[in-house]
Amino acid sequence: MSRKPWELAFTAEPVEVASLRRIMRLHLGIWGLHDITDEAQLCVSELVSNVITHVGHGTPATLAVSLRGTHLRIEVHDPDTRALPVLRDTSTGDCEDGRGMALVDAIADRWGVLLRPDRKITWCELATKLTTPTGHVDAPGVVRAEALLRLYAAAAHSPRGTAAGVLASAVADETVIAVITDFLHWLQAHGRDTDDMLDRAQMRFEAEHVALQRGL
Structure with a gap:
C-alpha cells in the first residue's frame, strides 16, 4: 500500500x-x-x-x-x-x-x-503495528489471511482432484467463518471498506448463482 x-x-x-x-x-x-x-x-x-x-x-x-x-x-x-x-x-x-x-x-x-x-x-x-511503511498491520488475523491468500493462489493453479480431503460439516462451517473473519481483518488493514466488500461479494455470488441456474 x-x-x-x-x-x-x-x-x-x-x-x-x-x-x-x-x-x-x-x-x-x-x-x-x-x-x-x-x-x-x-x-x-x-x-x-x-x-x-x-x-x-x-x-x-x-x-x-x-x-x-x-x-x-x-x-x-x-x-x-x-x-x-x-x-x-x-x-x-x-x-x-x-x-x-x-x-x-x-x-x-x-x-x-x-x-x-x-x-x-x-x-x-x-x-504503528506496520511491518514496513508500505506493508500491512502485523495482527494475527491479517497474517493468517495473507497465508490463506497464498494458499488460495497456489490451489487455483494446481491440477483438479488434489484436495486434501473433506472436513466434517460442523468443522467446515467454523473454518469458513474463521476464513471470512480473517479476510475482513485483512481488508480493514489495507484500508478497504469491509461493508462495501461484503456487498460486492454477495452481489457476485448471487449473479454467479443465477448464471449456474440458467446453465450459462
Whole structure:
C-alpha cells in the first residue's frame, strides 16, 4: 500500500479542530491504521489547540502527516518562532498551561519542535503495528489471511482432484467463518471498506448463482 505524505492548510480556530480530527480519521482508515486513530486525533487536537492558545486565533497553519519508518508522524506548522511549546508538571492540578503538551508527551513515542527561518514545526510520532511503511498491520488475523491468500493462489493453479480431503460439516462451517473473519481483518488493514466488500461479494455470488441456474 502506498502511504504518501499529505498536508492541509487551515486557520487556527477552535471550530477547525473537529474537522481536522475527522480528516485524520479518514486518512488513517485509508492507510489501514485504525488502531491508532484515537491517539492520533488527540495529538492533532492538542497540537492545534496549542497554536490557538499560544500563537493566536486566526493564525495560518498547516497540518502535515507522514510515515517515518513505521511511525506515524504528525506535524503542525505555524509562523511564530518565538512561542515555543512548553511541557510543565501538571501533577499538582494548579497549572492549566502546558497540559496539552503533557497529553502529547504521554501518548506519543516522541515529540519535539523544529525551528525554520519562517516557521515553527511542532511534531510527534506514534508507533504503528506496520511491518514496513508500505506493508500491512502485523495482527494475527491479517497474517493468517495473507497465508490463506497464498494458499488460495497456489490451489487455483494446481491440477483438479488434489484436495486434501473433506472436513466434517460442523468443522467446515467454523473454518469458513474463521476464513471470512480473517479476510475482513485483512481488508480493514489495507484500508478497504469491509461493508462495501461484503456487498460486492454477495452481489457476485448471487449473479454467479443465477448464471449456474440458467446453465450459462
